[in-house]
Amino acid sequence: MKTAIRIILAAIIGLSVPGTRVEAEEVKIAVASNFINANRELARLFEKATGHATRISYGSTGKLYSQIAHGAPFEIFLAADSQRPVMAEEEGLAVPGSRFIYAKGKLVLWSLKPDLFTDADRYLKHGSFDHLALANPKTAPYGLAAEQVMQRMGVLDSLTPKLVRGESIAQAFQFAATGSAELGFVASAQIKEWEGGAGTLWEIPPDYYAPIDQVAVLLKKGEANPAAIAYLEFLRSDTARKVIERYGYGVE
Amino acid sequence: MAFDWQPVWLTIKLASTTTLVLLIVGTPIAWWLARTHTWYKQALSAVVALPLVLPPTVLGFYLLIMLAPDGPVGRLTETLGIGSLAFTFEGLVFASVLYSLPFVVQPLQNAFEALGPRPAEVAATLRASPWDRFATVVIPLARSGFLTAAVLSFAHTVGEFGVVLMIGGSIPGETRVLSVAIYEQVETLEYGQAHLLAAGMLAFSFLVLMTLYLVNGRITRSHQP
Numbered sequence: 001m002k003t004a005i006r007i008i009l010a011a012i013i014g015l016s017v018p019g020t021r022v023e024a025e026e027v028k029i030a031v032a033s034n035f036i037n038a039n040r041e042l043a044r045l046f047e048k049a050t051g052h053a054t055r056i057s058y059g060s061t062g063k064l065y066s067q068i069a070h071g072a073p074f075e076i077f078l079a080a081d082s083q084r085p086v087m088a089e090e091e092g093l094a095v096p097g098s099r100f101i102y103a104k105g106k107l108v109l110w111s112l113k114p115d116l117f118t119d120a121d122r123y124l125k126h127g128s129f130d131h132l133a134l135a136n137p138k139t140a141p142y143g144l145a146a147e148q149v150m151q152r153m154g155v156l157d158s159l160t161p162k163l164v165r166g167e168s169i170a171q172a173f174q175f176a177a178t179g180s181a182e183l184g185f186v187a188s189a190q191i192k193e194w195e196g197g198a199g200t201l202w203e204i205p206p207d208y209y210a211p212i213d214q215v216a217v218l219l220k221k222g223e224a225n226p227a228a229i230a231y232l233e234f235l236r237s238d239t240a241r242k243v244i245e246r247y248g249y250g251v252e
Numbered sequence: 253m254a255f256d257w258q259p260v261w262l263t264i265k266l267a268s269t270t271t272l273v274l275l276i277v278g279t280p281i282a283w284w285l286a287r288t289h290t291w292y293k294q295a296l297s298a299v300v301a302l303p304l305v306l307p308p309t310v311l312g313f314y315l316l317i318m319l320a321p322d323g324p325v326g327r328l329t330e331t332l333g334i335g336s337l338a339f340t341f342e343g344l345v346f347a348s349v350l351y352s353l354p355f356v357v358q359p360l361q362n363a364f365e366a367l368g369p370r371p372a373e374v375a376a377t378l379r380a381s382p383w384d385r386f387a388t389v390v391i392p393l394a395r396s397g398f399l400t401a402a403v404l405s406f407a408h409t410v411g412e413f414g415v416v417l418m419i420g421g422s423i424p425g426e427t428r429v430l431s432v433a434i435y436e437q438v439e440t441l442e443y444g445q446a447h448l449l450a451a452g453m454l455a456f457s458f459l460v461l462m463t464l465y466l467v468n469g470r471i472t473r474s475h476q477p
Contacts, residue, residue, distance in 0.1 A: 060439065062439040062440055062441075063439045066438060066439055066441060069441075130321075130335065130336065131338070131339055131421070136422060136436065138436060138439070138440045139436065139439045139440055163421075163423070164339045164421025164422070164423060165421055165422040165423070166421070167417060167422070167435070167436075167439075171418075174316070175316075175339075175421065178316050178317055178320050179320045179321060179322055179323075180316055180319065180320040180321075180336070180338040180339065181338075181339070181421075182321075
């Protein structure tokens with residue numbers, strides 16, 4: 001009787017009862033906004049292949065991390081950097097040794113307007129535009145990379161008054177895609193999915209910014225969830241790696 | 253790290269400008285709504301009340317598109333030589349005016365309706381001009397409504413977040429207001445700064461509402477026989 005009540009209670013509050021079931025589980029994943037599109041396809045493939053279900057939350061890496069640090073029920077963290085997964089591990093929020101690079105981010109300079117510039121270097125130095133969008137360098141790794149690019153090109157100081165910061169790379173892209181900002185530093189993956197015309201694109205040489213190693217980590221809350229472990233395994237599979245590459249990322 | 257006052261001043265500047273604009277724009281609207289009986293009065297009332305029920309994301313989304321250089325408002329301001337309002341302080345004022353409109357129009361409309369046409373009519377028989385009637389009779393009698401409107405619009409603008417986040421771009425000194433600054437500090441784990449600003453906001457909001465209730469209570473009491 002007591003066990004029955006416990007199972008019913010557990011079912012009501014949505015917990016799985018260890019050892020009593022082997023069927024499909026649900027995995028709760030926190031995903032950095034730049035990886036939204038790729039992750040949607042990955043989750044679909046994963047669900048089809050394993051029968052497990054996924055529940056996914058998107059946000060900037062910084063916001064997701066602070067939610068995880070305050071007890072958010074996520075089981076996997078797909079960050080846009082390597083720093084926060086390391087912090088998660090140090091803080092005892094993640095399972096030690098579960099970290100790996102699932103994607104390498106590529107930064108591009110993009111504008112909705114076709115033929116806005118041919119020489120990005122000269123265009124940025126000339127600065128004949130009002131707003132340049134980027135993700136907030138404090139919270140989003142793509143923002144930090146954008147800052148490094150401008151620093152290397154020697155235009156960071158002159159462009160500072162024109163910078164508009166999205167709270168995540170998704171918002172930076174939104175600013176550029178609505179034309180509110182003439183151009184923006186966005187993720188290559190976002191351009192791959194964009195259907196509103198080619199615009200103007202500069203693929204920034206990788207040595208202009210520190211590598212954006214996007215690291216996945218298994219969180220303590222997902223340690224006993226077979227679906228969480230299966231998802232991380234799936235992320236490392238050839239199928240998943242092909243999808244990730246197709247979406248504009250590098251893989252290890 | 254020294255305490256950063258910039259978001260505080262910027263927020264006060266935004267809230268005061270918005271309140272001033274709203275009192276100027278909202279008074280005629282409220283007056284008209286209180287006096288008219290046309291069939292489209294209800295429709296206009298509904299439009300004014302929309303920001304109360306719409307999520308800020310709806311307003312933010314439309315504003316982002318409208319204010320962009322090739323959006324309807326953006327094209328207008330570009331033609332007028334003001335340039336695009338997106339990511340500017342003026343753009344935030346525009347957004348806040350829309351967002352806080354019901355907080356000014358509704359208390360004023362209530363005050364005007366409670367007043368009735370009588371006082372102004374009496375003043376008219378004493379040959380007061382329409383403007384004179386409004387300035388010396390209506391405004392003093394409806395002062396409780398004006399006070400409520402001004403305080404609510406100021407406080408509501410201070411508490412604005414979603415819309416600013418969507419159209420502001422977090423530019424220090426231009427669009428990085430208190431609520432956005434707190435949000436960023438929480439995200440970057442600068443809890444010390446966040447606590448200071450958040451506790452300040454809490455105390456401020458409490459004091460504002462408390463004052464409003466006290467003053468309104470006194471005005472109401474002084475009207476009782």
